[in-house]
Amino acid sequence: xxxxxxxxxxxxxxxxxxxxxxxxxxxxxxxxxxxxxxxxxxxxxxxxxxxxxxxxxxxxxxxxxxxxxxxxxxxxxxxxxxxxxxxxxxxxxxxxxxxxxxxxxxxxxxxxxxxxxxxxxxxxxxxxxxxxxxxxxxxxxxxxxxxxxxxxxxxxxxxxxxxxxxxxxxxxxxxxxxxxxxxxxxxxxxxxxxxxxxxxxxxxxxxxxxxxxxxxxxxxxxxxxxxxxxxxxxxxxxxxxxxxxxxxxxxxxxxxxxxxxxxxxxxxxxxxxxxxxxxxxxxxxxxxxxxxxxxxxxxxxxxxxxxxxxxxxxxxxxxxxxxxxxxxxxxxxxxxxxxxxxxxxxxxxxxxxxxxxxxxxxxxxxxxxxxxxxxxxxxxxxxxxxxxxxxxxxxxxxxxxxxxxxxxxxxxxxxxxxxxxxxxxxxxxxxxxxxxxxxxxxxxxxxxxx
Amino acid sequence: xxxxxxxxxxxxxxxxxxxxxxxxxxxxxxxxxxxxxxxxxxxxxxxxxxxxxxxxxxxxxxxxxxxxxxxxxxxxxxxxxxxxxxxxxxxxxxxxxxxxxxxxxxxxxxxxxxxxxxxxxxxxxxxxxxxxxxxxxxxxxxxxxxxxxxxxxxxxxxxxxxxxxxxxxxxxxxxxxxxxxxxxxxxxxxxxxxxxxxxxxxxxxxxxxxxxxxxxxxxxxxxxxxxxxxxxxxxxxxxxxxxxxxxxxxxxxxxxxxxxxxxxxxxxxxxxxxxxxxxxxxxxxxxxxxxxxxxxxxxxxxxxxxxxxxxxxxxxxxxxxxxxxxxxxxxxxxxxxxxxxxxxxxxxxxxxxxxxxxxxxxxxxxxxxxxxxxxxxxxxxxxxxxxxxxxxxxxxxxxxxxxxxxxxxxxxxxxxxxxxxxxxxxxxxxxxxxxxxxx
Numbered sequence: 001x002x003x004x005x006x007x008x009x010x011x012x013x014x015x016x017x018x019x020x021x022x023x024x025x026x027x028x029x030x031x032x033x034x035x036x037x038x039x040x041x042x043x044x045x046x047x048x049x050x051x052x053x054x055x056x057x058x059x060x061x062x063x064x065x066x067x068x069x070x071x072x073x074x075x076x077x078x079x080x081x082x083x084x085x086x087x088x089x090x091x092x093x094x095x096x097x098x099x100x101x102x103x104x105x106x107x108x109x110x111x112x113x114x115x116x117x118x119x120x121x122x123x124x125x126x127x128x129x130x131x132x133x134x135x136x137x138x139x140x141x142x143x144x145x146x147x148x149x150x151x152x153x154x155x156x157x158x159x160x161x162x163x164x165x166x167x168x169x170x171x172x173x174x175x176x177x178x179x180x181x182x183x184x185x186x187x188x189x190x191x192x193x194x195x196x197x198x199x200x201x202x203x204x205x206x207x208x209x210x211x212x213x214x215x216x217x218x219x220x221x222x223x224x225x226x227x228x229x230x231x232x233x234x235x236x237x238x239x240x241x242x243x244x245x246x247x248x249x250x251x252x253x254x255x256x257x258x259x260x261x262x263x264x265x266x267x268x269x270x271x272x273x274x275x276x277x278x279x280x281x282x283x284x285x286x287x288x289x290x291x292x293x294x295x296x297x298x299x300x301x302x303x304x305x306x307x308x309x310x311x312x313x314x315x316x317x318x319x320x321x322x323x324x325x326x327x328x329x330x331x332x333x334x335x336x337x338x339x340x341x342x343x344x345x346x347x348x349x350x351x352x353x354x355x356x357x358x359x360x361x362x363x364x365x366x367x368x369x370x371x372x373x374x375x376x377x378x379x380x381x382x383x384x385x386x387x388x389x390x391x392x393x394x395x396x397x398x399x400x401x402x403x404x405x406x407x408x409x410x411x412x413x414x415x416x417x418x419x420x421x422x423x424x425x426x427x428x429x430x431x432x433x434x435x436x437x438x439x440x441x442x443x444x445x446x447x448x449x450x
Numbered sequence: 451x452x453x454x455x456x457x458x459x460x461x462x463x464x465x466x467x468x469x470x471x472x473x474x475x476x477x478x479x480x481x482x483x484x485x486x487x488x489x490x491x492x493x494x495x496x497x498x499x500x501x502x503x504x505x506x507x508x509x510x511x512x513x514x515x516x517x518x519x520x521x522x523x524x525x526x527x528x529x530x531x532x533x534x535x536x537x538x539x540x541x542x543x544x545x546x547x548x549x550x551x552x553x554x555x556x557x558x559x560x561x562x563x564x565x566x567x568x569x570x571x572x573x574x575x576x577x578x579x580x581x582x583x584x585x586x587x588x589x590x591x592x593x594x595x596x597x598x599x600x601x602x603x604x605x606x607x608x609x610x611x612x613x614x615x616x617x618x619x620x621x622x623x624x625x626x627x628x629x630x631x632x633x634x635x636x637x638x639x640x641x642x643x644x645x646x647x648x649x650x651x652x653x654x655x656x657x658x659x660x661x662x663x664x665x666x667x668x669x670x671x672x673x674x675x676x677x678x679x680x681x682x683x684x685x686x687x688x689x690x691x692x693x694x695x696x697x698x699x700x701x702x703x704x705x706x707x708x709x710x711x712x713x714x715x716x717x718x719x720x721x722x723x724x725x726x727x728x729x730x731x732x733x734x735x736x737x738x739x740x741x742x743x744x745x746x747x748x749x750x751x752x753x754x755x756x757x758x759x760x761x762x763x764x765x766x767x768x769x770x771x772x773x774x775x776x777x778x779x780x781x782x783x784x785x786x787x788x789x790x791x792x793x794x795x796x797x798x799x800x801x802x803x804x805x806x807x808x809x810x811x812x813x814x815x816x817x818x819x820x821x822x823x824x825x826x827x828x829x830x831x832x833x834x835x836x837x838x839x840x841x842x843x844x845x846x847x848x849x850x851x852x853x854x855x856x857x858x859x860x861x862x863x864x865x866x867x868x869x870x871x872x873x874x875x876x877x878x879x880x881x882x883x884x885x886x887x888x889x
Contacts, residue, residue, distance in 0.1 A: 046491060047824045120817075151710065151779060155759065312535070375543065
């Protein structure tokens with residue numbers, strides 16, 4: 001009976017990645033369970049193993065005020081046990097079955113995954129489905145884990161000035177939007193998070209209709225479907241997650257500058273980060289694809305414009321590059337950076353960087369640059385096929401922020417179609433000082449450089 | 451009660467996870483006599499190839515420490531008739547991936563290409579290996595980046611700790627050096643030094659190669675000849691002297707004004723060819739390998755919340771071995787964390803693992819072995835490692851049997867051999883409270 005109900009909701013998508021000269025025949029299939037949980041299967045029969053990922057459409061940017069870090073804290077606590085699984089046993093059971101597991105939290109999503117022999121997929125599914133609804137927490141488990149997160153923050157952030165600087169840049173870039181708050185949370189709030197905070201967040205957001213299951217590896221959709229129905233399809237929706245409405249970022253008015261010096265910094269860095277449209281915001285327009293190409297032309301490695309101009313020709317930098325981060329539910333960001341040679345000032349480097357950017361906005365990129373960049377980005381999708389667990393991440397991330405399989409599989413074709421005018425228009429739209437933070441990370445005053 | 455429920459609910463727990471390998475490794479010898487291990491698999495239009503030359507940073511001359519690492523940066527900075535810019539543009543046109551690294555004992559290359567650009571990409575690799583230019587301009591560019599990298603490492607708490615630990619453990623043995631070199635050494639390197647190292651190191655003797663993906667034996671053989679057969683037969687590299695074992699326990703504090711103490715610890719270890727290697731490998735997973743479930747993870751993180759990461763590992767080298775591990779905790783908890791690490795090492799040395807621990811580690815190690823072969827790139831790296839360790843082409847099939855054959859008595863014996871009353875060294879970077887240095 002369930003089967004026929006399911007068939008109605010079943011949507012099969014046979015996917016051709018990169019439908020160009022390579023003629024790749026990787027197939028991803030998707031269907032939706034009766035409770036609204038989406039399933040994607042990515043077959044890869046090269047090794048007798050599978051990766052299961054469950055993605056929740058909730059992340060740090062969805063946290064209640066005053067509870068920065070609760071999404072990530074809950075991610076840790078999801079390993080603490082249920083009615084069936086004693087505290088701390090989740091990962092041990094996976095290990096005993098020859099598997100590896102972990103999880104991660106981002107601004108827009110939280111994901112849990114296991115890689116394991118294909119005959120243990122049902123076990124991993126049973127356990128993952130169990131903790132979607134039956135999490136059991138006691139202070140005896142929660143409080144030491146909060147200390148662990150304090151140590152994680154000290155390891156990743158407090159002990160590393162570049163990470164501290166990145167937090168300051170984000171806080172300055174977003175005037176109102178919660179992306180300005182670090183995923184791991186500020187220490188002042190992390191230290192006060194409670195068991196109840198975690199349970200409230202769990203009960204609001206962890207429910208089948210808010211989750212996506214991705215299975216990649218030595219399986220077929222026909223094998224996954226009955227298992228997905230058995231373990232996830234039977235779960236009732238226990239929550240109606242609220243719409244993901246975050247405080248919109250107001251139109252930027254002021255160029256911002258942040259500067260930090262620290263005795264632990266030995267090499268100065270100049271960075272500029274711009275607010276940019278994300279793929280989701282620019283849907284239907286070529287802007288996001290153009291920004292990916294722009295980042296490649298401007299700062300993708302040693303053949304890029306910035307590297308050639310600042311490092312090779314002018315010799316006023318030792319490193320230079322650019323990036324675009326467009327996979328977000330709300331805004332994306334675009335950035336450029338450069339490192340001055342030892343003992344040299346930041347100011348002339350910043351002037352040269354500004355000049356290169358102004359020239360780009362004025363004249364755009366060349367056809368040769370665009371062709372080279374397209375070639376490289378499209379080749380990257382072929383390289384991505386080498387790892388089905390990597391493909392699982394790409395699909396999961398896209399779906400978790402409201403995208404579709406076609407957003408992933410049609411990317412090559414959309415990149416191919418971007419024109420010189422598209423790139424120039426995207427550069428003119430994004431490379432605007434009032435939407436940016438210029439940051440300098442410097443050695444402590446008086447410190448001696450080599 | 452909970453245990454019972456668990457057993458009923460997750461009954462498959464009792465099965466032994468040991469999936470069969472899904473691939474065949476072929477020994478390929480080219481017409482010109484170059485050998486490689488090949489896994490032919492046409493699923494994805496990619497070819498991954500890894501290779502290594504014997505000899506690495508531990509053989510850097512004393513006055514140019516960092517030379518081997520310097521060479522890793524210069525091979526794609528111009529070769530043959532193509533200066534840096536032209537070489538790298540061509541690499542990008544082909545969308546090929548090429549990188550090199552040097553550890554203490556080996557100089558390795560990692561190469562990937564799309565099938566459609568196969569021959570052109572191999573030709574570029576051949577140029578990089580046979581005819582690097584070492585032009586002055588890119589050389590100075592790489593030097594500047596290497597020097598800045600060393601400056602940054604000198605302030606990075608983990609790098610500081612790891613380098614200080616190796617000096618504490620090995621004194622002036624070459625293995626104690628930072629394989630990235632020293633500021634003085636990198637400043638002193640000349641194009642002639644790089645050329646000389648290239649001449650000594652890149653030889654067919656000791657060359658090891660693994661290839662995985664969309665290529666057959668015959669095609670690979672022809673490309674191996676074009677790429678490697680013009681290299682000289684004999685290597686000019688020597689041997690590293692035998693590594694001394696640390697003789698006495700000690701604790702060193704590197705004073706840094708940081709909120710979290712970085713702790714590294716270590717003991718004398720064993721080489722890969724030691725008959726006890728597999729039992730020792732199993733023992734390490736009881737102590738601190740593999741994350742959750744290890745004794746250190748339970749005691750340091752799960753019960754007490756002292757560290758985000760706590761681990762131990764075997765560290766076998768060509769001329770000796772260490773057992774190393776680490777944790778990071780707020781300064782006021784450093785003393786407690788160090789005490790627990792000491793206690794757990796002593797407890798394992800005295801009692802060995804339980805039957806259950808041994809069984810759990812075995813199912814993890816045997817079941818998860820297949821996870822090392824889930825992409826062409828990972829498989830190529832694994833197969834190169836097996837060749838470097840001289841483990842034989844059938845090792846992938848034998849390996850889980852070797853792990854399963856380890857008995858409780860084996861692990862107890864090896865734990866006593868390696869952990870009991872052995873010189874345990876600690877290096878702590880930060881402002882640890884209640885911790886005293888000792889020599």
